[in-house]
Amino acid sequence: MxxxxxxxxxxxxxxxxxxxxxxxxxxxxxxxxxxxxxxxxxxxxxxxxxxxxxxxxxxxxxxxxxxxxxxxxxxxxxxxxxxxxxxxxxxxxxxxxxxxxxxxxxPSPDRTVRTPMGEDTDSERTFLYTGDKGNGHLIEMVGELNPDTRNVAVYVPGTGTRLETMSGNVTAARKLAAATDGPVFVFLDGDLPQKLGYEGLGEGAKKSWRSAVPWGLAGVVPTAVDGVNDSLRDSAADPRFAEEMAPRLVAFGKSLDTELSAVAPGATTTYVGHSYGGSVVGTAEQLGLRADRVVYASSAGTGVLEGGWHNPNPDVQRYSLTAPGDPIHYSQSLPDNPHGGDPDDTPGVTRLDTGYHGPDENGHRAPVEGLAGHGSYWNDPGSDAFGNIVKVIRGEMPTAYVDRGSDYPIAATVEDVLVPTTRFFSPPLAAAIDLADGDLNLPGPLRDIKLRLPGLG
Structure with missing residues (x-):
């Protein structure tokens, strides 16, 4: 001290x-x-x-x-x-x-420290920044940065991440650092949403039906809308977290570039945004984040701001990686998604294969898919998805997307689900709104769905 x-x-x-x-x-x-x-x-x-x-x-x-x-x-x-x-x-x-x-x-066992008591495979954790504000902020470097470093990764985690829940993300970063032989920076310099948005819907539904007792059905719709608004507020559907966090990621990127030019010139930098973290990375790209490579891993979108990416590196390589059946496909395909475009379909982004998990004790390899496929590959260095991220960071050729089944757990698009449901509960109200402004008004931070009606474009 x-x-x-x-x-x-x-x-x-x-x-x-x-x-x-x-x-x-x-x-x-x-x-x-x-x-x-x-x-x-x-x-x-x-x-x-x-x-x-x-x-x-x-x-x-x-x-x-x-x-x-x-x-x-x-x-x-x-x-x-x-x-x-x-x-x-x-x-x-x-x-x-x-x-x-x-x-x-x-994560770099070849750099084991020898002590009088034997080999020490542990190391001190290193933090560029920690802050006791909001949900707790930090930037941690996992691994070592030295003149031999050839690649660096910056990992931005997703919804539910805060200081008290960082251990899983740090474990994943440690595995990534070991596999890429380069440091991985875990970036949490800002608050991320702590709920998905459905958590309060049950209570909202109860309130809406209770309101029907004194007021009839006229009381159901506004109460239900209020319940949905409350549930979506500060949730993963809300783009404000990405808006607030992205400028800090851009600033950190400049600082990282300065350090690399002095310590490891020539090292490449890859930004990996997982889930809501992908929205943060995409928004940072819209603000001018400099990167060599970007991976949108099970990403909510490509950025919450209007307009495209503004990356100082014209040769940046972009990749997406989303497992079939991952429910985030619904968010990605939502018309006017508050998090931007679907990274799997965005021009200039190469979609990669998520493939299979590593073999179990019987040699069986289960596909990376469904709800678990949203993030299970981070815990499985033997999975094809994890391996593809490693290849991108190391500058190797990853495996391109292979169609292994429907992206959607239920074979329906967002409009197929939302439009009929909304009109079922309030046909006169929905019809009036749709004909008046040419879109389907959605609650909270969700952007309204543009409808293709005659005379409305």
Missing amino acids: HDLATGDDTVTIGGGGQVTPADAINLLKGMDVGRRRDFLLSLSASDRERVIAADPTTIAGLDGIDFPSRFAASEITMRTEIVRLERAGNHRRADTLRSLLAQSEN
């Missing part, structure tokens, strides 16, 4: 000038991302420690700072936060941060 800098401390900057650590941090905050790394590394090691210790939270959160300095600053911040949270009575979050500081299996 570093001693905190005092007001009397000074550090020497370029040209021999003397400033306080606080002044040095203010200088860093006012610089472009590209200059921060060089400025901090120009300080002596002892002066750099003083600057980090003066305000570790700021240093950890500044894009462009060299990663080892951010790792050190994040550890100080986390240990300080644990004490603060314990004093505030938030023992759950304190325990979560404490668990993050524990050693974990090194």
Whole structure:
């Protein structure tokens, strides 16, 4: 643990000038991302420690700072936060941060550390950033970044992910890092939705039918609509999480590019967005995320903003990967999907095969499909889906899409389901709305379905 800098401390900057650590941090905050790394590394090691210790939270959160300095600053911040949270009575979050500081299996076993007690296959976990806000934010590097690194991956998880539920995602990242022989950054610098959107529908239905008692059917429709709105609010259907998180991913990407150009020039970067995380990655691409490769893995869509991607790399390679029978196909195919286009059908995106799981004890390989196929491949490095992601990250030739059955668990499109259902419950209301504005009004954050009626386009 570093001693905190005092007001009397000074550090020497370029040209021999003397400033306080606080002044040095203010200088860093006012610089472009590209200059921060060089400025901090120009300080002596002892002066750099003083600057980090003066305000570790700021240093950890500044894009462009060299990663080892951010790792050190994040550890100080986390240990300080644990004490603060314990004093505030938030023992759950304190325990979560404490668990993050524990050693974990090194995904690069060839870099085993030899100790007097034998070989140590564990390593300290390294965090670029952690924040005790919202559902808990972090950026963790799994694996090692060094001059031999040839590929780097950034993994953005999906709905339900928060600080307390990160372990499964980190385990998947560790397997990915081992298979690609490159670091994987788990990106959670923002809040993700914590529900899918159906969770409150049952209670909404009960309220709607209770309202029918005093008011008749006239009370059912508005109450039911309110229930659906409440259930969809802040759910996976809501694009606002992607809108808020994507700019931070773009900023991190610039910081990562700066670090790679100094430590591992020539290393390629692949962004993998799973489920709602795909919507985050797609939105970041709309905002100018620079990437070499992108994988939309069981992705909700290609970006929540209007317009296409704006990627500084004109040669970016894009891939999608969605298992047959994965219910997210319904979201992808929803007309005017709030998360953007269907990545499996978007021009410029190559759809990959999800194939089969790794063999079981009897040598049987089950297909990656259905509800479980939405994410089961992350836990199975022997699966074809996981293997295809590995190939993309390593710059190898992945296996293209193979038709292994219907994408939809039920052979119906979204319009087949939504339009008749809506009209069944409120025929006069639905018809009036459709004829008035040419679309089917959907609740909450869902964009209305454009109808192709005579004279309406």
